[in-house]
Amino acid sequence: MKFRPFAAAAAVLAAALALTACSGSAGNAGNPGGSASGASLTVGSLVNINSFDPAQAHLGHQMPIYQAAYDTLLLREPDGTLSPMLATKWEYNADNTVLTLTLRSDVTFSDGTKFDAEAAKANLDHFKTANGPDANQAKSIASVDVAGADSVKITLSAADPAFTYYLSQALGFMGSPKALGSDAIKTDPVGSGPYIMDKAGSVNGSQFTFTKNPKYWNKSLQKYDKVTFKVLTDTTARVNAIVSGQVDAVLLDPTTMAQADKSGLKKISYPVDWQGLLLFDRGGASAPELKDVRVRQAINYALDRKTMLKELMKGEGEVTAQVFGKTTDAYIADLDSAYSYDKAKAKSLLAEAGYADGFTLNVPLLPTTESIMAMVKQQLGEVGITVNLASVPQANYVTDIISAKFPVAWFSIFQGEPWVAIRQMITTDAAYNPFKTTSPELQADIDAVQTGGDKAGELAQKVNQYVVDQAWFAPFYRVNQLFYTNSKKVTVVPQVQQAVPNLYNYSPAS
Incomplete structure (x- = not known):
């Protein structure tokens, strides 16, 4: 049984402090390019999602599911490098207590609301007060100020070497400010991400289905027309699902790897x-x-x-x-x-x-x-x-x-x-x-x-x-970690220091 620290637990994965100003488009995080025509991906998930409010997101196993609907301010590449996403530049002051973000100006949420500095502030403020499982990521935030239509200034109570990493994790997920804190967003995510939830094809506790967002700003991250996450909390159910082809990728463990190995699946192992x-x-x-x-x-x-x-x-x-x-x-x-x-x-x-x-x-x-x-x-x-x-x-x-x-x-x-x-x-x-x-x-x-x-x-x-x-x-x-894939259908790159790969790390097999 694996456990992941929750709200009371101290911070999650961190990144290097003092990244100087960066610019450019979001990184490739795998193979570049849009989706292959009609391509779909089905991933087995060890966890369910109880709320799609972005402030309730949790590190590790939940990350790929939230990434379908929500973009983060920064993007973490498979090797841990931080790249631009909704923030195109970021820079600390001399003592690393004030972080200024320059934001994209061409992004809208799935409900049509524009993403801007006010939206970023609303999300960061909401995360700080919502008491989600990773609430500790916002512990060092003293204030968030709008510094322009597309710029926010985050003042920290003390230097926090983990903070830029948090902006690529739960703290960085951005939802529509019109939906934040509502009951509706708990079951129907409203983000600016590469996919939009198909409510008819989703059953909480069983599976979550997402279809391609036609207005998404970064086509290179949309590698599939449809992405489905099947909730498989039982170890035996997971190995049976990957062996029978019900899922294209899933995390197994040493007790089930022998059956998967005999089926000709590709095993990716990483500590x-x-x-x-x-x-x-x-x-x-x-x-x-x-x-x-x-x-x-x-x-x-x-x-x-x-x-x-x-x-x-x-x-x-x-x-x-x-x-x-x-x-x-x-x-x-x-x-x-x-x-x-x-x-x-x-x-x-x-x-x-x-x-x-x-x-x-x-x-x-x-x-x-x-x-x-x-x-x-x-x-x-x-x-x-x-x-x-x-x-x-x-x-x-x-x-x-x-x-x-x-x-x-x-x-x-x-x-x-x-x-x-x-x-x-x-x-x-x-x-x-x-x-x-x-x-x-x-x-x-x-x-x-x-x-x-x-x-x-x-x-x-x-x-x-x-x-x-x-x-x-x-x-x-x-x-x-023992991650198995159907190599005839999918190519995947593991995510450093994370239980399962980010959604962006999957690509249709060549």
Whole structure:
């Protein structure tokens, strides 16, 4: 089971700060050109959309569905580069606290309303107050001001290295100001995107169908006449759908990949998430043993990551001891093997810390993680740590772990850009730092990243080194996303640091 952080969770994927003024048309994001005559695309989706209000959009799996109806202010290319979309230029002031956007003047929403600076302001203001699942993306916005018919000035309360990335994500989706906040937009999106929802062909919880917007401003992004998203929350249903040809592309997992591989489908694998233990209680509030860094390090040394990857994930991934991903500037290659499996070392560290006889650790258990946690329990037990697994309903799991009910918890978290990872797991207001652990040294390093401009990612290496040395986490591995396609019908490019490709990354097969 994968989880994606919701509103209470800190920021999502981030992008490089201090992009100087850019100009030009929206990027290709795949193969250029309009749709092939009569071409259609059907994609299997793991998630449903409960509301098409753009302020309710969520990162990851929901992105392609929203992208059918809505444009973003900035466009993120498959490799993570930011390109113009509804904003043609963007520029920060000297201290990166004021961002000025120059907007397109030739765009209208599907209800005929013109897109302009007033519309952009209305959307940003609405996003800030609507309390959507990614509301944290707007946290740093102090004000949005119209600076001209086609220009807005966004003032931030403090430098935010993630902000331009957010404008390519949920925060950047622009809906018609006439429809924002209405009940109607929840089921009938009103955007300026490449497609318009076919309400007759859409059933919430089952499928969403979109047809080509005849007045769309960027024909190169309209590669299909019709796009359908089938909601397939069940793993077996997804593999059956792609094997039988009901869908052209879908995300599977190691338990279903064998059936897909036998069917001659194309597999695209790419790392997005890390999975492992978050050692929350570093101050020893509820688990006094965890206050000692040697105990946290012992937990890391006790984990046989290679065996776990082989048995639990069929080898689909890479072992690691760091939470920052390979696609970021914060990544340090040597940290992947910082805690190689060493039971003797683990026992020695526990003895040095005064726990030669071991101790008991309370850890939550999801029904879907029984096999994972059984292996964790066995391996920690072998060095003297007794794991007491407490069953938690899936609906309560995230709430429980971010409210400090447990000293340690398993989770699966995407490896986004450095500032996002920091805001998500490391700052004192991060959702996945519920005990608010910090230190003067760490805070100084975090501050340096926030104000570091185009050096922010590189500066985050010090944060990475600190949390690995201090064993804030016990990662197991980076997990491969396993995306399958019918290569006779569709060509697709994966999206860096995202669970599934953006809609723009699909093209009819040549």
